[in-house]
Amino acid sequence: MAVNTAVMTRPAFAVRTPAPREVWQQLVEADDDVLVTQTPRWLECICATGGYEDASRLYEFDSQRTVLVPLARRRGWPARLIGEDAWPSEWGIGGPLADGEPTLAQARAVFEDLSRLPANRISVRFGPRAAPVWAAAVPGAFQPARNMTYILDLKGGFDTVWQERFKSATRTAVRKGEKAGLEVEVDRTGRLVPTFYELYQLSVTRWAAQQHEPAALARWRRRRIDPLCKFQAVAEVFGDNCAVWLASHGGQPAAAMIVLQHGHHAKYWRAGMDKPLASPARASTLLHRYAIEDACAAGCRCYHLGDSPGGSSVSTFKERLGARGYPSFAYRRERFPMTTVDQRLRGVVKRVIGFQDA
Numbered sequence: 001m002a003v004n005t006a007v008m009t010r011p012a013f014a015v016r017t018p019a020p021r022e023v024w025q026q027l028v029e030a031d032d033d034v035l036v037t038q039t040p041r042w043l044e045c046i047c048a049t050g051g052y053e054d055a056s057r058l059y060e061f062d063s064q065r066t067v068l069v070p071l072a073r074r075r076g077w078p079a080r081l082i083g084e085d086a087w088p089s090e091w092g093i094g095g096p097l098a099d100g101e102p103t104l105a106q107a108r109a110v111f112e113d114l115s116r117l118p119a120n121r122i123s124v125r126f127g128p129r130a131a132p133v134w135a136a137a138v139p140g141a142f143q144p145a146r147n148m149t150y151i152l153d154l155k156g157g158f159d160t161v162w163q164e165r166f167k168s169a170t171r172t173a174v175r176k177g178e179k180a181g182l183e184v185e186v187d188r189t190g191r192l193v194p195t196f197y198e199l200y201q202l203s204v205t206r207w208a209a210q211q212h213e214p215a216a217l218a219r220w221r222r223r224r225i226d227p228l229c230k231f232q233a234v235a236e237v238f239g240d241n242c243a244v245w246l247a248s249h250g251g252q253p254a255a256a257m258i259v260l261q262h263g264h265h266a267k268y269w270r271a272g273m274d275k276p277l278a279s280p281a282r283a284s285t286l287l288h289r290y291a292i293e294d295a296c297a298a299g300c301r302c303y304h305l306g307d308s309p310g311g312s313s314v315s316t317f318k319e320r321l322g323a324r325g326y327p328s329f330a331y332r333r334e335r336f337p338m339t340t341v342d343q344r345l346r347g348v349v350k351r352v353i354g355f356q357d358a
Contacts, residue, residue, distance in 0.1 A: 011105050012062045015113065019058035019068050027068055027097040033129055035304070036262035037092040038070060041237050046072050046091055048237075049230040055084045059110055067102055067110055070094040073119065080335075083121030090225050092306075093149075093328070095126040096134070107137035114333070115141045121334045128326035135329065142331040148310045150323040152303040154266075158296040165322025170285060177286030183248045184290055190235035192244040196256040197228050200272030226270070231258065234269075245291055247283040255283035259291045266295035267304040288321055 024040045036042060046052050055071040071094075074082045086094030096110065114122050122142075126134060128149045138144065154161060162171070185192075201219060208218030235242045241261045247254050255278040257271035268291065273284060295303050305323050308314040315325065 009105065011103070011109055013106075013109060014060045016058040016060070017056065018054040019056040019070075023058060023066070024056070024068055024097070027066070027099060030099065031097065032264055034097060034263065035093055035127060035265055036238075036241075036260045036267050037087065037094060038097060039262060042087075042091075042094075043070060043072060045230070045233045045237050046087065048233045049227060050088060050091075051075055052088065057113070059106075059113070061102075061106055061109075063103075063106075065098065065100060065102055065106055067096055067098045067106065069096045069110060069114065069124065079118040080120055082119055083123060083334075084117060084119040085121070085123045086125060093125050093127045095124065095130050101131045102133060104133055104137055107133045108139070111137055111139050111142065111331075115139060120336055121332060123330060123332040125330040126328060128328040130328070138331050142333045145330045145332065147307045147328045147330065148315070148325040149307050149328040150305040150315065150318040150325050152292065152305065152318075152321055152323040154292070154296050154301050154303055158293045161292060161296065161322060167320040167322065170289075170320045170322075173282035173285040174289045177247070177282040177289075180281035181249065182254065182281050182283055182286055183251075184286065185246050185248075186290070186294070187244045187246070188240045188242065190232060190242075190244075192246050192256065193231050193235050194228070195246060195253050196244050196258060196270075196272060197231060198272075199253055199256045199274060200226070200270060202274050203272040206275060231270070234258075234260070243291065243294065245287045247278065247281075247287050249277055249281060249283075252277060254278040254281065255287055257284070257287050257291070259295070261295065261298060261300060264299065264301040265304060266291070266298070266300045266302070268306065285321075292321075 021040050028034045028039050043054060043056065047054060051074060052072040053075045055073040057069045057071060059067040059069070070086045071084045072086070072088055073084045102110070114124070128151070152161070152165065156164070204218055204222045205215045208215045235244070238260060243259045243261070244256060245259065246256045253274065255271070255273035258269045260267045260269055268288070271284065278284060292303050303323070305318045305321070307328070308318065310325055
């Protein structure tokens with residue numbers, strides 16, 4: 001049996017960290033499939049609001065192949081107590097960028113180098129369109145986590161999306177929102193970020209009630225993950241490519257959401273609403289309708305709706321918009337299982353709270 005020596009031989013490479021911004025930007029500009037969350041500007045927002053610093057790594061192979069892995073780590077902490085992640089929790093997809101698809105040997109070399117870093121946790125989140133070579137190269141030290149990522153195909157323009165991809169229930173909801181007299185506006189200056197954040201806090205309180213979690217605890221936890229300054233930083237850094245959509249009823253804010261654009265991709269990022277006001281008027285569906293039309297007009301090919309469990313009510317909503325679910329994976333290596341411990345502690349707290357509320 002023939003042996004593929006290209007796979008068996010470890011390729012030579014050099015590493016530069018943090019990765020030079022000019023090289024990172026060149027890789028972004030050369031690849032139409034790069035997402036907004038894989039850009040250096042996204043890392044800029046992470047570092048500005050989350051207490052993180054740039055830990056990105058640029059791999060330069062002797063074969064002239066270049067691979068860049070975006071990474072961020074907590075500032076001021078010993079390496080063995082923290083993670084180096086692409087990206088930290090709630091910051092989305094941060095998979096590697098390359099000037100062409102790497103070989104299996106090169107992808108393995110990247111993962112092996114990452115596994116040797118002193119950080120307690122190393123994690124890399126891939127999008128659904130990541131090259132298959134990455135999944136084939138993952139060593140056993142990395143544990144996979146499967147996600148379902150929803151994407152709406154914008155090919156053909158908005159008329160095609162409306163007629164062929166929106167489900168009849170979505171078209172009906174849009175018409176209901178229009179008849180309800182909702183006033184829709186879009187802001188690309190950051191002016192509406194505080195209004196969005198007020199509605200987002202209302203949603204956090206509602207989600208807490210659904211999870212039997214004290215509202216004050218939920219708001220405190222969510223402010224640590226999603227502080228107001230996070231959204232303000234993204235609006236400032238991305239400028240016209242960060243749109244805040246707001247639906248109001250009788251002058252009162254009902255629902256808002258943030259949509260980001262980069263290249264041929266639009267990303268629905270966060271949303272919030274005053275449910276008693278927004279739900280009867282189908283405000284959220286109406287906002288998506290306008291944001292999707294805007295993305296089509298801008299030449300976007302895809303409208304990303306993020307992750308959600310298959311079969312959930314959130315996934316059903318996305319499917320009614322015409323989005324399809326695609327498997328996507330994250331890979332994590334931890335020396336001490338702090339992530340697992342944290343998840344178990346959260347589960348215990350929720351069970352205790354649920355028992356007390358019963």
